[in-house]
Amino acid sequence: MSELTDKEVADYLKDNPGFFEDRDNLLMKLRIPHRNKGAISLVEKQLDVIRDRQRKTRRQLNEFVQAAEENKEIFDKSRRLVLALIEANRGTDFFDALEKGLKKDFGCKAYSLVVFGKRPRQINHFTSRVTADSARSYVGALMRARHPTLGVLRPGEQDFLFRHQSEKVKSAAVLSVKERNKQLALLAIGHGDAHYFSPEMDTLFLGFIADVLAKLLPRHLPR
Numbered sequence: 001m002s003e004l005t006d007k008e009v010a011d012y013l014k015d016n017p018g019f020f021e022d023r024d025n026l027l028m029k030l031r032i033p034h035r036n037k038g039a040i041s042l043v044e045k046q047l048d049v050i051r052d053r054q055r056k057t058r059r060q061l062n063e064f065v066q067a068a069e070e071n072k073e074i075f076d077k078s079r080r081l082v083l084a085l086i087e088a089n090r091g092t093d094f095f096d097a098l099e100k101g102l103k104k105d106f107g108c109k110a111y112s113l114v115v116f117g118k119r120p121r122q123i124n125h126f127t128s129r130v131t132a133d134s135a136r137s138y139v140g141a142l143m144r145a146r147h148p149t150l151g152v153l154r155p156g157e158q159d160f161l162f163r164h165q166s167e168k169v170k171s172a173a174v175l176s177v178k179e180r181n182k183q184l185a186l187l188a189i190g191h192g193d194a195h196y197f198s199p200e201m202d203t204l205f206l207g208f209i210a211d212v213l214a215k216l217l218p219r220h221l222p223r
Contacts, residue, residue, distance in 0.1 A: 071202070071205075074205045075205060077101070077105040077106060078205040078206075078208060078209055080101060080105060081097070081098070081101030081102075081105065081209065082208070082209065082212050084097035084100070084101060085097050085098060085101075085212060085213075085216055086212075086216065088216075088220070090220075091220040091221070091222065094216065094217075094220040095113075095123070095124055095126075095127060095220070098113070099111065099126060102189055106189060106191075107191065108189050108190055108191055109165070109168040109169060109190055109191055109192045110162045110165035110166070110168050110169050110188075110189075110190035111126055111187075111188065111189050111190065112126055112127075112128075112161045112162055112163070112165075112186075112187075112188040112190075113126060113127040113128075113185055113186075113187050113188075114127075114128060114129075114130060114135060114139075114161065114185055114186045114187075114188070115127065115128070115129040115130075115184065115185040115217070115221060116129070116130065116131065116132040116135065116183055116184060116185060117129045117130075117131070117221075118131065120134075121222070123221070123222060129221075132183060135160070135186075138156055138157060138160035139157050139160055139161065139174075139186060141157075142157060142174045142176065142186060143176060143183055143186065145174070145176050146176075147203050147207060148173055148174065148175045148176070148203040148206040148207055148210065149172075149173070149174040150171075150172075150173050150197045150198055150199050150201050150203065150206075151171060151172070151197060151198055151199045152170075152171055152172075152194070153169075153172050153174070157174075158172065158190075161174070161186070161188040161190075162188065162190055165190065168190065168192055169190030169191065169192070170190075170191065170192055170193060170194040170196075171190075171191050171193060171194050171195065171196050171197040171198065172188055172189060172190045172191070172197055173188070173189045173197045173206055174186055174187070174188045174189075175187040175188075175189075175206055175207070175209060175210040175213070176210065177210050177213045177214050177217065178210075178214055179214040179215070179218075184213075184214055184217060184218065185213070185217060187209075187210065187213060
């Protein structure tokens with residue numbers, strides 16, 4: 001009679017999970033190598049596996065809770081900003097609300113709104129209008145992006161967007177503002193923390209802010 005292979009034993013135990021029922025003596029005799037404890041019983045091994053799974057489950061649960069709390073915080077900030085933008089009746093109120101939200105709620109060290117149009121103009125201290133052609137050589141990749149760009153920008157992109165505030169920015173979020181595939185503007189938000197904006201972040205709320213700006217911005221721009 002040929003000896004059983006490891007695979008055959010494993011397959012049998014998989015097919016017969018109740019094999020060790022009423023075989024307590026056999027169960028206690030089985031010894032399994034353990035990295036720290038030497039040889040342990042199968043029961044001890046099962047307990048270790050259960051504890052490891054519990055620790056992993058608790059860790060995952062904590063991560064879910066943390067992510068939910070962070071998302072709620074971002075949602076609340078986005079909600080306040082959007083409502084303030086909707087309530088603004090004049091251009092000055094609109095840009096003031098945008099700056100307040102970015103500076104106070106999002107804790108931004110620098111921010112810039114670059115609007116694309118035929119007549120270049122400095123609209124206020126953080127909003128300027130430039131031609132799309134002149135901007136493409138500096139931020140063409142950001143203009144083509146379908147979703148908000150998060151993380152560390154190229155030096156040329158960062159200098160173009162933030163100008164004299166560029167040195168303060170360690171990470172940034174750049175939102176492409178489009179209406180029916182028409183490029184209206186780029187909103188750049190800079191932060192002093194290199195990890196504040198990262199490519200792994202969810203862009204749902206930032207994308208929503210870009211959509212709101214696309215609807216409201218044209219009515220507040222000077223002719």
